[in-house]
Amino acid sequence: MSLTSSSETSLIPAREGFFFPAEWHPHVATWLSWPHTEASWTNERQELMFPAYIDFIKAISDSEQVCINAHNDIVIQAAKLRLLAAGVNMDRITLLPHPTNDSWCRDHGPAFLINPTNKQRMIVNWGYNAWGGKYPPYDRDDLIPVEIAHYRGLDYVTPGIIMEGGSVEFNGAGTVLTSRACLLNQNRNSQLTQAQIEQYLCDFYGVQQVLWVEEGIVGDDTDGHIDDTVRFVNEDTVLAAYESNQNDDNYPFLQEIHQELKQMRLLNGKQLTIVELPMPDPVVSDGLRLPASYANFLITNKSVIVPTFRCHKDQPALDIIGQCFPGRQVIGIDSTDIVWGLGSFHCLSQQEPSV
Template identity: 65%
Template structure:
């Protein structure tokens, strides 16, 4: 048996730890944004502009033509192109949080490794996904990093880390029959701890309405620091998210961390419902990305945008909160966190 990353001294850092880079896969799949993909590029490029102010941006593209197309959009948005690196790694889709590499750091040695989980496009919903599935290994080969292959399906948006040994996830996603039906909850916990180098897994049950990932945690609960979470709530009792999110809130209130502490819980309102062609979209302010300098928050032309940004700013006083309109991007059923994956900095 090959030793696990945890046995070898590797761990997955929290998102609020220092980054070397953010990885992206340039959007190109028309079916992900039907009749709308051209509308997303100005907002996507603005997102890249803010990321590039404090870390490298590493973008997977199919070929020189896509690189030129991407470069043109980024330059128009005023992106610092000296911070942008392109990699000829063809992808099926843009959701790098889920198909991208899970970067590990070593606890005592200055080195990185990568976990290449299996990827099946959220339970086989959107084939093909063969190109996306090999992205972590291609990146590992490029840098000469050791790559671990657990052999089970896992997505980056389904797990959240506190930087002190705890993972948060959801039963709606990880216990779904379309992921790893042969594994029990205890077996999945073991994989998570072994391959992410963690000691504890905490579970909420539900995801938000309209989330085609079956309930990714990055739309509902985020760690702010080792013992504090932001969780979304829906104050409107008539809204279909109200009961779901109250249930999650009660579960969070009952949790205990490894040190026995209760979680500090910050409540974040959901935006007004975003509907497109009679479809409720998974709009959530929790799908923000933490970078070295900014917290980049999706906004939705909602009266709640400013309040949500103020709450997130108070939770992250060491960074500047920036809102970028995600109304067009969310038509693809994800936002800035779903589109990106951080690469930690070796300290």
């Protein structure tokens, strides 16, 4: 496989020794897609969310490169002005003229695979349909993985099915966690059975085990992405969102997830260690419950960037996450205006691992 040019391959990545590493694996960079339309935030809301978005970029850039898909030259110049005004180190920023429809790079961005044996990488070009066709157009977002493959000079493989980065969570040791509510939804891959989807996950993510929970949280328009509910912090430990208020709409869903997690066994037979992560108080805007969750954090080379919600549970949540990531700085950034777009820091980003 060439490291200097990019082409489509028909190889099955797992058979060649490629796999998707855990998020704590060292990064070359983190990828974002710069907000430029009213797809997720109205103009007024977009102005409100930009300070937190810039803080997010600044926090990532403290320990790694930030590569940003920027729709066109006008967007690139606008982004530069905002970043420079905030004092961001522009040596750590790469703005690329990659046209996009929306900003959720976790889901439309590339899945980078690594092969430690031959020191090579490749990209999986999953299909993207804006969470079941909810938010057209999404044609430009669907092209982003191939754009980045060409930019990086990496070969890519196209499985031909819909898959979103926020729907899968990896321990780096052969296991992926996901939800039936999302991956088995008829608006994604209605032609596939659960067993067939599991085979795609094994073949193209290089895992040997798929563990399923049932649901997601209230207000999540992705139909139940795992990155709002359960996150691996090491090979056998998960942070699991937990709701203590029995009257909260999320209570039964999160209780069910906890029961499912307790029944799971990893490839080595071990039970998961489950660390409870409180849910914030409900974040409601215009009568709509938003998908606010502390679990939607991003792990970078030196930090964990966590959404906060102007809530008394913010600091306890940061403390719990900090205990799970010794050696990394935990950075809380107010995500109240960002989550109005129905996602947060993990949804906005996709890490690029080193080999």
